[in-house]
Amino acid sequence: MIALLKIFIIKETFLHSMKIGIVGPGSLGTFLAGKIGKVNQVVLYGRKDLSLKQVVISGETQLKTDIKYTTDPTSLSDLEYVIICTKSFQTEQVMKDTHEYLSDKTMIVSLQNGLKNEKIISKFVGKDRVIGGITENGITFERYGKVIHAGKGETIIGPYGDDFTNEVKEFSQILNDSSIANKVSDNIYxxxxxxxxxxxxxxxxxxxxxxxxxxxxxxxxxxxxxxxxxxxxxxxxxxxxxxxxxxxxxxxxxxxxxxxxxxxxxxxxxxxxxxxxxxxxxxxxxxxxxxxxxxxxxxxxxxxxxxxxxxxxxxxxx
Ligand SMILES: NC(=O)c1ccc[n+]([C@@H]2O[C@H](COP(=O)([O-])OP(=O)(O)OC[C@H]3O[C@@H](n4cnc5c(N)ncnc54)[C@H](OP(=O)(O)O)[C@@H]3O)[C@@H](O)[C@H]2O)c1
Structure with a gap:
């Protein structure tokens, strides 16, 4: 019975583990890599050569997570979700740099501030592959690979396209599994x-x-x-x-x-x-x-x- 339970737990863990790309190793990117990387395989993509193998989030508690860091956009080619974590004025450039390496099944998520990120991203991949969002978490950058979680807050996500897609619900579950409180809205804009x-x-x-x-x-x-x-x-x-x-x-x-x-x-x-x-x-x-x-x-x-x-x-x- 215990053996069966163990197999079930391992299977569940395996089923929920996704391959997720995080673009931008700044405050938000490092925070998400640390949280999401605890239960998923995370690739953190940046434009600088950094020898990062682990990220650390400090705050109420300290979290250390092993991640893969790369400057090679081909590493983004086989992922279920890619989360864009650049500043909003960098979104256009980063999409130019990476979009041709993304699989046509990869969903792109934005939790950035600003009005136009989702529109810019959808220009490259189409509206139906874009999940829009906001996050009220406050994160301070200490150095590459280390951030401070300064304020907890809600994250809201929703489809940028017309359909309330299964991927939005799945991504919400990924955030839940990563202890990032979130809700799904059909009025994300x-x-x-x-x-x-x-x-x-x-x-x-x-x-x-x-x-x-x-x-x-x-x-x-x-x-x-x-x-x-x-x-x-x-x-x-x-x-x-x-x-x-x-x-x-x-x-x-x-x-x-x-x-x-x-x-x-x-x-x-x-x-x-x-x-x-x-x-x-x-x-x-x-x-x-x-x-x-x-x-x-x-x-x-x-x-x-x-x-x-x-x-x-x-x-x-x-
Ligand atoms: N920090 C927060 O608490 C927070 C909370 C909610 C929302 N947001 C929003 O989230 C977005 C990101 O904010 P942030 O505070 O994380 O900014 P940030 O610390 O400046 O991080 C942006 C990262 O994107 C990287 N980047 C820029 N262009 C790139 C490119 N072409 N290829 C690869 N990486 C690239 C930057 O690289 P370099 O390191 O090489 O410059 C930097 O590491 C903003 O829209 C912000 O308003 C932030």
């Missing part, structure tokens, strides 16, 4: 929009002021600015999607309170003199607003100010 609005409300303000997220709650001027940005963004979004759940401004207030001691990713980018995701967040809201004849002066101002800040330190290397 609504969730992506909502996260973009919250990011548009918090990130540029903190990047320009140099202050932590909580400062927006403490300073009445910054608080009003966030409200105006969110209101304007909602007017744009309503032309494209049904926004799920609570009003994005209320949610942005909650996020700023819950992460009051954190520096937003955009502030960290500015401090480290890196290109920010402003184009894919506030810039994307401005361009969709233009398409629908909705004025977006607050978001437009944020784009101009962040771009001019970036121009003061960038040498267009990315």
């Amino acid at each position: 609504g969730h992506i929009w909502k996260k973009v609005i919250i990011n548009a409300g918090i990130n540029p303000i903190t990047a320009l002021s140099g202050l932590k997220n909580g400062s927006i709650i403490d300073d009445k001027n910054l608080f009003s600015l966030m409200e105006y940005i969110c209101e304007e963004s909602v007017k744009v979004a309503e032309n494209e999607v049904v926004l799920p759940g609570d009003d994005p401004f209320k949610e942005a207030v909650k996020v700023a309170k819950n992460t009051s001691e954190n520096k937003s990713s955009m502030l960290q980018d500015v401090e480290n003199k890196r290109k920010t995701e402003i184009d894919c967040i506030s810039g994307a809201i401005v361009s969709v607003g233009t398409k629908h004849g909705v004025n977006t002066p607050y978001n437009r101002t944020m784009v101009y100010l962040i771009k001019s800040l970036e121009n003061s330190y960038l040498n267009n290397s990315d």
Whole structure:
């Protein structure tokens, strides 16, 4: 009986073990490689030669996971899922570099921020092979192969194409098996929009002021600015999607309170003199607003100010 049970457990483990590619060895990629690699075979793909054999996630507990790291795109050829974990302005380039090596059965997943990742990915592989998503986990990069899980949060995924595919449910199960709390939505574009609005409300303000997220709650001027940005963004979004759940401004207030001691990713980018995701967040809201004849002066101002800040330190290397 015990022997039979063991065979069953081994068979179940084997059945659930998938071959998964993770593209981008930064914060999100390292986190997902560490979590998902515990129960699946993970290939972590990057553009730099690194001698990585293991990744470490620290936080409440420490997790060490053996992984395969490669810069060879042919290693992505025989995988069930590939998760894109680059910054949103790098999605086009990474898809150009890798798409011809992907099997036509591989599903591509995005948990990145920004409005256009799924659209860019589907240009290369078709809509029906794209799973869109967002994650509220907060991960800080320490060095290649080591990240800090700074804040736990929900992950939401859904089909970018028209069908509620079996692969979306299967991918949700993969996340569950990897202890990544998640839910499946048939309105993933609504969730992506909502996260973009919250990011548009918090990130540029903190990047320009140099202050932590909580400062927006403490300073009445910054608080009003966030409200105006969110209101304007909602007017744009309503032309494209049904926004799920609570009003994005209320949610942005909650996020700023819950992460009051954190520096937003955009502030960290500015401090480290890196290109920010402003184009894919506030810039994307401005361009969709233009398409629908909705004025977006607050978001437009944020784009101009962040771009001019970036121009003061960038040498267009990315
Ligand atoms: N970090 C978080 O807490 C978090 C949470 C939710 C969502 N997100 C979103 O997730 C996305 C990734 O964020 P992140 O914080 O992980 O960024 P990140 O730390 O900058 O990582 C991006 C990684 O992509 C790699 N990359 C870029 N172009 C590439 C290419 N052509 N080929 C292979 N690898 C390439 C970069 O390589 P190099 O190392 O060589 O530069 C880097 O390692 C963003 O959209 C972000 O907004 C992040």
